[in-house]
Amino acid sequence: MALLQELMDAYEGKIVKPSDALLHKTTTLLQDGMNARAFGEFEKPEALGDARWTDELILSTWYMAETGKVPDELNFKTGESDGGFDRLDFQFLQEDDWLEHSDAIDTKLPLNRRGDGKNEIEIDIPWYGGGMSYGSVSVNVMMSRAKNAKHWNTLMSTGEGGYPPELYEVKENVITQVATGYFGVEEETIQAAPIIEFKYAQGAKPGLGGHLLAAKAGEEVAKLRGSVPFVSLFSPFPFHSTYSVEDHSKHLDWIETVNPKALLSVKVSTPHDVDMVAVGSYYAGAHIIHLDGGYGGTGAAPEIAKKNIAMPIELAIPKVHKFLQKEGVRDKVTLIASGGVRTADDIAKAIALGADGCVLGTTDLVGMGCTRCSNCEGGPSGRGCPWGLTTTDIELQEWVQQDWGSRRLDNLYTALQWRLRDILRKLGLSNVRELRGRTDLLSYISKEAGE
Amino acid sequence: MLESAAHVGLQAPDGPLSLDKFGAESARIGREVADGYHRYHIDTEEVDDVNPLPHRFLVTVGKVGLAKLITKEAMTYFRPWDPHFDVILSRPCTYGVFSGPLGGFIPRPKLCVGCLRCEVQHPEFVKVLPNPELLKMGDSYTTHGHIAAIDEEAKKGMVPVRGQGYRGRFGGPGFDGMLTDMSEIVRPSRDGIHGRELIGTAVDIGSKPMHLSFDSDGKLSGSTPEMFTIQVPFVFDLPPGDLDSPRLAKVVESTSRRIDTLACLDAHTVAKNRLDAPNVVPVLDNAEAFRASEFPRARLIELRSTPDRPWGWDAGGFDLAREVSDAIIGIRIHFEEGWQDRMTKAVESGAKVIHLLADLHGRGSDGTFVTELFKEAHMILLEQGRRDTVTLLGGGGIVGADHVPKAIISGLDAVALDLPVLFALQGRSNGSLRQRAKVTGTLPRELDREWAEQRLTNLCGSWRDQLLEILGAMGIREVRRLRGEFGRSMVVRHLEDEAFEGIAGYVGGGS
Numbered sequence: 001m002a003l004l005q006e007l008m009d010a011y012e013g014k015i016v017k018p019s020d021a022l023l024h025k026t027t028t029l030l031q032d033g034m035n036a037r038a039f040g041e042f043e044k045p046e047a048l049g050d051a052r053w054t055d056e057l058i059l060s061t062w063y064m065a066e067t068g069k070v071p072d073e074l075n076f077k078t079g080e081s082d083g084g085f086d087r088l089d090f091q092f093l094q095e096d097d098w099l100e101h102s103d104a105i106d107t108k109l110p111l112n113r114r115g116d117g118k119n120e121i122e123i124d125i126p127w128y129g130g131g132m133s134y135g136s137v138s139v140n141v142m143m144s145r146a147k148n149a150k151h152w153n154t155l156m157s158t159g160e161g162g163y164p165p166e167l168y169e170v171k172e173n174v175i176t177q178v179a180t181g182y183f184g185v186e187e188e189t190i191q192a193a194p195i196i197e198f199k200y201a202q203g204a205k206p207g208l209g210g211h212l213l214a215a216k217a218g219e220e221v222a223k224l225r226g227s228v229p230f231v232s233l234f235s236p237f238p239f240h241s242t243y244s245v246e247d248h249s250k251h252l253d254w255i256e257t258v259n260p261k262a263l264l265s266v267k268v269s270t271p272h273d274v275d276m277v278a279v280g281s282y283y284a285g286a287h288i289i290h291l292d293g294g295y296g297g298t299g300a301a302p303e304i305a306k307k308n309i310a311m312p313i314e315l316a317i318p319k320v321h322k323f324l325q326k327e328g329v330r331d332k333v334t335l336i337a338s339g340g341v342r343t344a345d346d347i348a349k350a351i352a353l354g355a356d357g358c359v360l361g362t363t364d365l366v367g368m369g370c371t372r373c374s375n376c377e378g379g380p381s382g383r384g385c386p387w388g389l390t391t392t393d394i395e396l397q398e399w400v401q402q403d404w405g406s407r408r409l410d411n412l413y414t415a416l417q418w419r420l421r422d423i424l425r426k427l428g429l430s431n432v433r434e435l436r437g438r439t440d441l442l443s444y445i446s447k448e449a450g451e
Numbered sequence: 452m453l454e455s456a457a458h459v460g461l462q463a464p465d466g467p468l469s470l471d472k473f474g475a476e477s478a479r480i481g482r483e484v485a486d487g488y489h490r491y492h493i494d495t496e497e498v499d500d501v502n503p504l505p506h507r508f509l510v511t512v513g514k515v516g517l518a519k520l521i522t523k524e525a526m527t528y529f530r531p532w533d534p535h536f537d538v539i540l541s542r543p544c545t546y547g548v549f550s551g552p553l554g555g556f557i558p559r560p561k562l563c564v565g566c567l568r569c570e571v572q573h574p575e576f577v578k579v580l581p582n583p584e585l586l587k588m589g590d591s592y593t594t595h596g597h598i599a600a601i602d603e604e605a606k607k608g609m610v611p612v613r614g615q616g617y618r619g620r621f622g623g624p625g626f627d628g629m630l631t632d633m634s635e636i637v638r639p640s641r642d643g644i645h646g647r648e649l650i651g652t653a654v655d656i657g658s659k660p661m662h663l664s665f666d667s668d669g670k671l672s673g674s675t676p677e678m679f680t681i682q683v684p685f686v687f688d689l690p691p692g693d694l695d696s697p698r699l700a701k702v703v704e705s706t707s708r709r710i711d712t713l714a715c716l717d718a719h720t721v722a723k724n725r726l727d728a729p730n731v732v733p734v735l736d737n738a739e740a741f742r743a744s745e746f747p748r749a750r751l752i753e754l755r756s757t758p759d760r761p762w763g764w765d766a767g768g769f770d771l772a773r774e775v776s777d778a779i780i781g782i783r784i785h786f787e788e789g790w791q792d793r794m795t796k797a798v799e800s801g802a803k804v805i806h807l808l809a810d811l812h813g814r815g816s817d818g819t820f821v822t823e824l825f826k827e828a829h830m831i832l833l834e835q836g837r838r839d840t841v842t843l844l845g846g847g848g849i850v851g852a853d854h855v856p857k858a859i860i861s862g863l864d865a866v867a868l869d870l871p872v873l874f875a876l877q878g879r880s881n882g883s884l885r886q887r888a889k890v891t892g893t894l895p896r897e898l899d900r901e902w903a904e905q906r907l908t909n910l911c912g913s914w915r916d917q918l919l920e921i922l923g924a925m926g927i928r929e930v931r932r933l934r935g936e937f938g939r940s941m942v943v944r945h946l947e948d949e950a951f952e953g954i955a956g957y958v959g960g961g962s
Contacts, residue, residue, distance in 0.1 A: 050618035083621025207633035207924025376614025444957035
């Protein structure tokens with residue numbers, strides 16, 4: 001009878017934590033399958049990719065995540081969105097003037113430019129991991145990213161979903177996010193973090209707040225968020241305690257009281273007055289102004305918001321950079337860009353447009369297998385990502401094991417850093433910080449030329 | 452307190468109100484007010500497909516490859532004492548594509564969402580392909596993407612929500628070249644979770660005087676408002692091409708009544724099918740203006756040009772219609788050469804509603820896109836100091852929920868829907884969808900009225916909710932305030948000029 005029951009459960013696809021044998025089979029097939037595609041052993045899947053993340057961009061990211069090297073056969077630099085980063089290029093020097101490709105090309109980025117006695121944090125690469133909350137992703141994904149952040153002496157944001165206990169193991173590399181629902185915001189999680197990130201808005205759904213669907217708010221998620229299991233959760237827009245820049249300043253004062261050494265990051269979207277918002281944030285005490293552009297990632301957002309509300313990051317960076325310069329405060333604040341930054345080339349272009357560094361989110365997920373099918377929020381199955389990324393389903397989340405995930409990201413970051421250095425040396429720069437605001441090193445591929 | 456009770460039409464208690472009765476009386480009034488409370492809302496309800504779109508993906512599975520895999524896995528994993536059925540029978544799909552009675556041997560592609568896990572996991576014998584039948588729907592402007600979105604909205608009545616970021620092109624032509632603004636702090640109200648709950652989407656149709664005049668006795672003199680209100684800033688327009696039919700007219704009429712908006716219908720159809728109603732806008736040829744008297748219940752009647760005078764202004768027809776009808780008389784004006792002059796003359800003659808029409812790709816006869824044309828119309832009236840005395844309706848190229856706020860930002864009061872009706876009702880088009888008169892299409896053979904009404908209601912509910920998202924992000928509390936608010940939009944081309952100026956090779960103007 002037990003065997004029959006087991007047979008029936010298997011036939012019906014009963015959802016349970018996978019056995020070791022199933023785990024081994026599935027992860028082996030998935031990982032081998034990704035490699036087979038990335039290495040060109042099979043043709044590119046016809047349904048893979050979109051204008052922003054083309055099939056080649058996804059496959060090249062898989063390639064880099066497996067090998068730590070950039071591919072020869074795939075376009076790992078740009079998408080086909082017909083604008084923004086995809087129409088910008090670099091004006092490289094003549095080959096004779098290129099620098100040697102070496103580790104001596106400095107990619108470090110200091111984050112505290114205020115000289116105010118708070119944490120002096122310098123990360124080894126000019127990017128860190130964007131917020132993805134526990135609940136929107138599994139602990140395995142969070143820890144894969146966090147471990148990789150530690151390995152690379154960079155950072156990863158918690159997103160707004162609490163602080164799983166496992167994260168304390170790498171707390172020096174974890175940013176605690178305070179967002180409008182205050183989920184998981186506690187004295188300990190603020191005191192543990194080197195940086196506190198205030199999320200005012202998110203590029204993919206600016207001005208709309210967040211919504212974790214009930215199916216994804218399971219027991220563990222609810223426990224960390226202090227909520228009732230399987231009840232959907234709203235993160236309202238905006239902070240109900242903020243009516244003005246003075247109220248914003250009050251927020252930052254509150255954090256300073258709880259953790260006097262922490263750096264303060266303010267994450268905002270990109271409305272038409274984003275330059276004013278940035279300057280206001282600086283004067284309120286922010287060390288980092290984090291702009292999240294309209295084409296950024298999300299676990300769930302109305303389609304109308306993704307496409308239409310607020311501006312793409314490529315257009316916001318120069319606006320803010322120039323305004324901070326005009327105000328005479330550009331060198332006292334770190335400008336971080338996210339929302340549609342996919343590749344090392346995008347990072348370099350964002351910096352050339354005026355950012356100091358970038359935040360990556362989707363790129364990490366693609367490195368771990370994401371095909372951008374857009375079913376993160378649950379999809380018709382209600383279980384979340386079938387690849388085990390944006391899910392807390394007890395079976396699916398096991399497809400991403402922490403060691404494998406962090407190894408993939410390590411490789412990916414190795415390739416990204418290699419390419420960033422490659423760009424810098426071809427521009428004759430020995431330091432990524434020299435690239436900031438150097439729009440003279442960029443060129444625009446006009447539609448006529450591109451075609 | 453009692454005054455306010457009387458004010459809201461409640462029964463005041465007999466005799467003076469003592470302090471000890473105050474609480475109970477206050478509660479009673481509160482209850483009565485609450486019982487009589489009505490907040491505008493569109494009731495949506497998921498409905499089944501009658502003529503479903505082709506599914507997004509095709510899934511092919513090599514039967515031999517699958518049989519080999521099962522055999523191999525059975526041999527690898529099966530042990531009598533530990534049969535590992537979970538491993539042998541595991542399927543690489545969480546959506547049920549391979550969960551039919553015969554598993555992967557007969558896949559169910561309609562359930563496929565394109566995650567590609569199966570194809571990556573088993574590259575030797577599984578293939579997922581975009582469905583060419585879906586891709587070829589629509590035309591160069593109204594794409595299969597628009598049609599699929601409308602279909603989903605009309606089916607579920609919900610705001611389409613997905614994971615991952617934007618997947619499309621950077622900016623683009625037409626409405627895609629416009630972005631809407633947001634505020635980091637401001638929101639429509641501090642009530643509710645997101646502050647969106649109290650946003651108003653009602654718009655006024657007709658004319659407001661630019662000022663009020665009073666006589667020496669303090670009584671109102673001069674012109675008074677001549678308008679009525681609809682609850683959403685979109686109306687149903689005449690079905691384009693060969694789609695006009697009595698059964699469609701009846702569906703559109705009942706839906707417009709249900710959601711409190713307007714349905715523009717051919718006057719002959721209205722008369723023949725006895726559809727005259729306050730929510731119906733009979734559309735008459737100018738030459739038949741005298742027939743306006745046949746629609747005594749109509750609040751708005753529209754006149755369209757006679758074929759021999761497509762660009763002229765025939766004041767005679769307008770005057771005649773006004774003479775024989777109490778309804779507001781609106782004028783339909785195509786964006787043909789000289790439309791500005793025609794609009795001005797119509798307004799000078801007393802027209803309170805101007806219904807502007809571009810082709811179904813949103814272009815005027817000179818190729819200008821409607822965002823520019825609507826803006827020009829709005830600015831002409833503004834400069835003439837007449838803007839509030841006229842309602843601007845407009846249509847052409849409105850095939851996505853985001854087009855509604857963008858058209859209103861461009862200067863319209865309300866938007867007219869044409870093609871979305873066809874696709875909401877799971878109709879199919881043939882060929883180009885550019886010229887109104889030349890559109891050919893078919894509606895489902897059995898157009899069940901209840902089903903069709905719910906589909907259109909769902910579409911309207913979804914589009915209204917998406918409008919609320921846009922307004923909420925901006926911190927605007929009513930859609931009337933969005934009209935002509937160019938400052939709350941951003942034009943990608945202008946942003947690019949600002950951002951990329953000075954970069955080698957950038958010449959501006961969307962190069």
